[in-house]
Structures are given as structure tokens and as C-alpha cells.
Amino acid sequence: MPAANDDLVIDLDGVGVTRSGAHLLRDLTWQVELDERWVVLGPNGAGKTTLLNIAGARLYPSTGTARVLGERLGRTDVNELRTRIGLSSAALAERIPGDEIVHNVVVTASWGVVGRWRERYESIDEVRARALLDQFGVAGLADRAYGTLSEGERKRVQIARALMTDPELLMLDEPAAGLDLGAREDLVNRLAELAYDPDAPAIVLVTHHVEEIPPGFTHALLLREGGVVAQGLIGTVLTSDNLSKTFGLPLKLERSGERFIAFS
């Protein structure tokens, strides 16, 4: 058996996920390195969330092998592994109580909990939480109740929370879903800054829309019906042809600088 490559943040080999006879993922081989920023693109039901759940050590593959941050799933303590991964998703966001103070939404990530009860936080954690809220332009909302924020503000707080533990891998599941144009552009610009930051973790961003791909993202994985349509450098993989195959209809893709737009 070949030795594991320590520079690989995600290393999937022939991964399949089967549920009730359905193939959610099939024969997926995918490697993500430390300094890469990946976008995972595909239509509803393509298997994107299933893939994030594997990469986030929340699901085991039915077939194949999955290594995350050098640890092989099934042979490691996933609770320890999960503390090294920052995840932002709608499912996690739903667990944040509406009356939670925004600052606490972020700082509680360092204890892997939602809801601040009796935990005591080091002041270094308090400072980091403030800095992350500032980085995402929501420091002024730190003392507000989370439930009173707009959807765009909530998304930014969720990403700040995902970054709180200084993860080695950051995974964002549809971070721009439900945002208006201004809020989307604000988020895309902030994610671009993160993507260009050499100290930022490896990033995997899941989306349905090429318009939501932030500048600075380096690679793309296109999924359809649990299988890979194409993967590799973003400039090579994102073509009209590949996008049409992925979404199952004729599409034109245009590029403007580092942004993309698609239409039929």
C-alpha cells in the first residue's frame, strides 16, 4: 500500500456512498492539497453535501478509502479530527439559537458547542472571535442577538465561527444561498480575500452557481449524479462543455477576469 502524502488535506480513493440501493457518490478519487481552494459545483442531488460530509469526517464511505488531514476514516477518532475542520452549512446554522449573542456564536466554536452555558473562555479566544467578526465586517453586530441578523449577516457570522478554531480545512456549503446581489457580492469579495491569504486553510466551497465562485479559487470539481464530470485547475475545468454536461442542458460560460457567468 502506498504511503500517505502528508500534504494532502483530503485524499479520497475510489470512494462510493450507497444508501437504500442508490449511489450517492460513485468511484470518486479526489485530492486536495494544503494551499488549494476548491469549488465543488453541481445540480441538486449531485452528491455535493454527501461529499462534504465525507471530507468533514461526518460520514464513512461505503466503498474506497478516505483520508482527511492524514487520518484514515474508520481508523481514527473522528471527534478529534472534526476539531481540525471548520464547516459552515445550513444544517449547522439551524442549530444556532436565535437569542444567542453574535459574539458567543463565534467564541463557542472553540469548545465545539452551540450555546454558551458554563464554559469559560480564555481572553485569547475572545480576541480572536472579535477579529474574525471584524474580518467579515460584522464586528458592529457582536452584541446583537443572532436571530435579529439579516441572512447575509448570519452567513458571515457562520463563516467566522467556522474559522474560530483555526482549522486546517475550511468547508463552506452554499455560503451565498439566499443572499441578495449586494450581500452575495460582499461575501464573494470577503471569501476572495480569504482565498488569497497564504495563511488561510485549504478551502472547499460548494455551490450551484458559477457566479458565486470567489476570485482566488484555484480548482474545481464538477459533480453529476454522484460521479465526477471533470476536476482540476479552474481555468481548465470550467468550460461551457463541462458545465453543460454537469447541469444537463446547453450552457454558455463566460469569464470576466476571475469571475464567471453562465446562461443557456
Ligand SMILES: Nc1ncnc2c1ncn2[C@@H]1O[C@H](COP(=O)(O)OP(=O)(O)OP(=O)(O)O)[C@@H](O)[C@H]1O
Ligand atoms: N439516506 C438516503 N437514502 C437515499 N438517498 C439519499 C439519502 N441521503 C441522500 N440521498 C440522495 O442522494 C442524492 C445526493 O444528495 P446530496 O444532498 O449529497 O446532494 P447535493 O448535491 O448536496 O444536493 P443539493 O444541491 O440539492 O443540496 C440526492 O438525490 C438525495 O436524495
